[in-house]
Amino acid sequence: MKHTIPELLSPAGSPESLKAAVENGADAVYLGSNEFSARGHADNFNRDKLLEAIDFAHKRDVLAYITVNTLVKEQEIEDVVQYLEQLCNHGADAVIIQDPGILNILNEHLPKLPIHVSTQMSIHNSAGTKLLGSMGVKRAVLARELDIEEINTIRSATDIQLEVFVHGAMCICYSGRCLMSSFIGGRSGNRGYCAQPCRKEYSLEGNRIRSTMSSKYLLSPRDLNLSSRLPDLINAGVDSIKIEGRMKRPEYVAVVTRTYRDILDRFSTDPTAGATPDEMRRLEVIFNRDFTEGYLNGDPGRKLMSMDTPGNRGILLGHVTGSNPGRRTISVKLDATINVGDGIMAGDKGTSIRLLWMGWHKVQSAKAGEVVTFPYGSAIASGTPVFKTFDSTLVASARKTYRSVQRKVPVTVQVEAIKGHPLLVRMSDYHGNTGISMSENLISSARQQPLGELALEKQVSKLGDTNFQAEAINIRMDDDIFIPLSMINSARREAIEEISRLRLAGYRRVCGSIGLITPHPPDVKDHRPVLSVRVAGPDGVYAAVLGGAARVYVDIEGITGNEPATNTAIEEAHRAGIAVFIRLPDIVKNKEMTLITRTLDKLHGVDGILAAGPDQISWLKEMYDLPLAVDYPANVFNTQGLDFLTGLGACSITVSPELTLDEIARISVGYDIECLVQGSVQLMVSEHCLIGGIKRCNIPIGKGCDSQIEVNGEVKGSMTTEQVTRPCQPGSTAGGVTGCSIRDKKGFVFPVRHDNQCRTHIYNSKELGLIDSIPGIIKAGVRSLRIEGMFYDAKQVGEVTMLYSQAIDTYLKNPAQYDESVYLSRLKMMFPGNLTTGHYFRGVQ
Template identity: 40%
Template sequence: MSHVPELLAPAGDMLSLKAAVENGADAVYLGVKKLSARAYASNFSVDELEQAIDYAHLRGVRVYVTVNTLIKDAEFAEAAETLQTIAAYGADAVIVQDIGLLSFLREFLPELSVHASTQMTVHNTESVRLLEGMGVKRIVLARELSLGAIRSIRNRTQTELEIFIHGALCICYSGQCLFSSMVGGRSGNRGYCAQPCRKQYVLKKNGEEVNVKGNFLLSPKDLNTAEILPQIIEAGVSSLKIEGRMKRPEYVAGVVNIYRSLLDRYATDPAGYFVSEDESRTLEQLFNRGFTHAYLSGDPRLELMDHDVPYNRGVLVGTTVSGRSGRGYVSLKLSGPLNIGDGIGFSYKGMGENVTNMFYKGKSITSAGKGMVVDLFLSNPISAGTQVYRTSDISLLRSMERSFNSQKPARRVSVRIELTAVKGKNLKICLEDSDNNIVKVISGYIVQASQKNPTTEINIKKQLLKLGNTVFYPASLEVRSDLDIFVPVKELNNLRNSAVQEMEKVRIKKWKRTFENFTLSSPPYRGEKTGKPLLSVSVNTLDNLLCAADEGADLIYFGDENFRSYTKATLKEAYDIAVVAGCRIYLATPSIVWDKELDELNSLIQEALKIGFCGVLVGNLGVLREVQQLGHNFIIDHNLNVFNNRSVLFYHRAGAEAVSLSPELTLEQVSSLGTYGTVECMIHGNPKLMVIENCIVGSLLGGENDTCCIPCRDGKFLIKDEKGFEFPLLMDEHCRTHIFNSRELCLLDDISSFIKAGVFRFRIEARYMDAQKVRLVVASYKNRIHQLISEQRTSHLSCRDISDRYTKGHYFRGVL
């Protein structure tokens, strides 16, 4: 048999956990309330967690606990206590996003294995190596990687790799999305995503609406890799992850069951692998927004998105041959089976209901088949010719429910049983399971010689094989006994039950850990919050650089996602402008850099530093490791989601000159972080809300062929939501889409509050401003800072004077 990776299933609650285990999952991942990136799932309380872990471990299933949110300083002590409890209960690993929490775990709880969450946006080999060096056992890779890219990372690193194989997709690189929090105050990075990608938008070009097919412009299809499972296995990943902690238990049961069958089929005969029509239909029926391989098979272009349907579309079951304008009966010609209790929807319109009655030729029926014309009473107005979709199949759901609600478990553990019955000696039993756990139990009963009816080997085996509804089944049974002995049935039953109970305890207890209680204290301050306020400005053109430098910028971050457009001559000219103006200049690097792009970026970094650039603005973990290896000076960009003092300290200890903080922090939280190192806050500019590997404009206007006609180069594009807010789009040279906020961030009126809070580095994001605007904004902030330092008030400019539409972001409102 061929080796297959672990099948990892979601468990949003105890029923889903049972559904996953009973249908063949090798491992489950589940969340603890308040510490999970699926905060709206039921999740487990700390008290429920031990029961869940014990249930899984008894049945030979691993448990990974998701602690994959960004942690506020005020939450850290509780998080640390919860993590120690998780470790004590025997969790096999925790899944972590926060770099501060990760560094804490490696220092204080090294016994607990750590998996790096997909929220860490790990998408290149150097990122994997950095986390590998920190002792991370497994990396959950970004969903945007192709099988070729995954295979390349596998061949160059040692850490276990995990990828998603089924379920809902994030359209944005996970960990790089601020859309939900900026629009509604609910942070996807903290588990409260409001799913703005499933909302309706209108595309606009050069200010005019563009007529496109569908309005759900950011809504991807669901991932389904059943067809390409062999290629995924052969790419060398260690774990195959099913998304769905917010799905019902029947969904978990059905999807796990099918992928278990597919993996076992591959293991038995890789060359004969196939997916049956029934298996495909079941996956489609359980839940689908349309299916895609996403990026695993390469650039999906048009195959990634469904601009019409952001919800479960179901399976086509028929077409109405008569309709009504209101409530009443309609006739439906069936193209598939339909039952009372099924859920149905209509032509992807979002409205649906349950089938409560059904008539065929005037007679009430409970089920109907393909080709029949049936009459249904519907609450929704339906016209003739409307396609009807079965969104839930009651018979399938009941079947799935039976798979995990039966009194007799489907998931069982094999044991070898050996009984010794020797006259004059205590009755003994030995159980050994498939994990080499051994239990020996000696009865108080002393084996007697038979007086009338001897206990035969057949009699003994009959009782010992009665393992009933336990999780064990006998792989072998050996009886070593004298002839003509007598053992009461009660003694055999008691001994068997005692051995089974002891084996259950052993299988659970072996994973438990004990710790000395510790009180978490805050890390020591790095220094006093003093210094001269510095104004940094991000620019991507020489004109904007010149404007920023002329108006008094102290630091320049030069560059953007299109780093290939910068030649040696461009870098030299940028450096000369900065030097003449007395600015320090740094090379800004992208947040997303694939392996195939790293060498070229490294060459650019080397060239910039040779020219005289002061260092590098680092936007992802892979570039961080590259810069560290070369011994270069660097500043951490806000893409790395620094949310707490331990993250600030981690990056400073790694060699950072300064750390740009997450824009989701409040000013109060920022104030406390300034004592742990040199921090920087973005105070003006258009915040980036999403980075999307797929080109949104290209998928809508780029033509039907495999090659896009690059419509993004012909005009300025934005998307408008249902409330009329407009979000600019930028497509870079790699055909990635960058979505920006509808409102400009402006804190000009609040600079004094930042200085009082101990913040002395302020960032203006000017890469997407025109030159005149750059001059106005930089001059306004420079003057305000000078006034505050000199205690003179000569200018009365405010945010209203420099920004048409602005927001103060999260600094005074915070996020969930």
């Protein structure tokens, strides 16, 4: 079976990077303005320059996808709508989006503008792609956490295009689900301003960890490199392969784009094509944190992580053989070539090579096997490895590739030079665009030397630094004629201008003006604000009911295998008039859906399901006639997002914890909105098992607890739950679901939990506590206040629920007599010195 070569999609975080991508063979580029873009720290483009960048790409037959992939606040909707209209009219080939509200706007008002859904939407199953297809989405950028089998499964179930990252930096968290930068420093990754806390040092500790791990970069992944796995992705039917790097240097974009272009070009004659040793070295030296193939074969454990350094490692240059503190130099025996101008790293210090000696002779370069000496700021022990992190020769050659126009569009030129007629020049491309130019003056007879055909062809073919190249020139001319060079040049120039205009006009659209966007709330009837509580299992259900909760969410992980006890708890809740919803996992891949439905089918009297995202709503509403609520990982920031989810059938929606109370008040009218008021806010969910990767785990990579046991390559039978050594689980000697944590350099401790699929969940260092803000929350139009009680034991669930229930009742009965300080002091006794109000009063950037 012959497979189509996928599109090569490269980053363009600056005008120079745009040129680097285009000139080195990108089929498409992705770029953004300095607003509504997930790389707010990149150089980016203002709106006028962005339109020019789109034209630059289109002139060279390169597609331009524009990133509008942040969450948008309600007060920004009008501005983003005008921006989308502008992009649609100008001819952007697609917009890459994250916000479900923006998807709603595009689907309803701008159907001509193609939609690509960003990896920020965490698309990780067939239900997600099916939903997107029904919404008119053209392409989904799949989550990086999928293995090749899962990509194949999704491909077989959808007709929309699939895009996969193949190279560059990786997030440890599922993209779009990370709140860590936001809660630590107010800089939201969902708004384009991630401060990259995953690249900071943390120590691992806990009462079940045998020994505290010294501070390392525990959350810092290696860089993705799938240059040797392109055949697998091509055979899986991936439509586009994507290079990460809008914040990288243009030289990086040039080298990586050229490498993947060359590999793809070889694939037609070599179906096993991968990077050559020289290409791999180029990829390594231009930038790497060590390389990984990511999750393509499942969680690779510790091999996913770059725990020793979060920055560029380059390549091994050699090892220190000695140092001279007096001269402040070191000597190194080389394993690779070095040149003056290169950058090196030894230990945790780097420098640029300005001087280089071999013996007593100054040199400009040296080869592997030789010993060189160069200035270095301090003495360093012999045997210390030295890495080359900047290759001046490679960078210089990369710059040459985009400093001048090299990528040309082939055109056919037809010239008619007939005596007594204007000079006619036609210039046509493969898309059917033809620029025609006719001279104002007529062609005259030659008085002396007539113009020959070769001379005319030479002059017409001078396309210079334009983006055109004459592939064929056809001339019909009289023999005895004279044409001034100025007439030829003018006709050629006008033909170029005309075909350029026509080529760009072909991209333009008439999308119209949307005007004012108005929300369409379901007009939920006013009701008394209720208290909901999320708990870990059946015991928590009893405690929440006794404490006065009106609705209980119980995590399905605490139910699976314990369905009879859960049914009993549901019956008890119903006797008290309390609704019980089942909360699904944050991530449910295709192969995990059967376990979910099997558990749900064993439950009796469930009142509803709390889904983590739109994919779960789409999947479950076809199977169960139950109310469906949506949790905060759905990232609802605006009324359009609320409209999107209510349109899917959501009865209640928990808004993003990154919104302030004022921002919630802007969007609450007419909707059944819930917000978090108490508990541990999840900051990350990762496919990687943090503890298992450090402490080792005998579950085969990418498998569950029912895996086969393999010893020395031989299958020895099935692995039962009792046989599994999971250092992250309670009862083991090495860890625990809530028995471990990570500590940052400032001393803040973040609890860590691992779920039944070995995913890592990291929670905020401080307990959210808003009991003193109940009046403001209710006035903001919030219909349900939620306690996140998954980490509480039954006693704590009951106590915290009762305290909030009493506070809400007291305020609603007599607002003027409500004294929030009484309840706050009682809450502080439960959680001394460890409360935060989150973003409800400070917001995010």
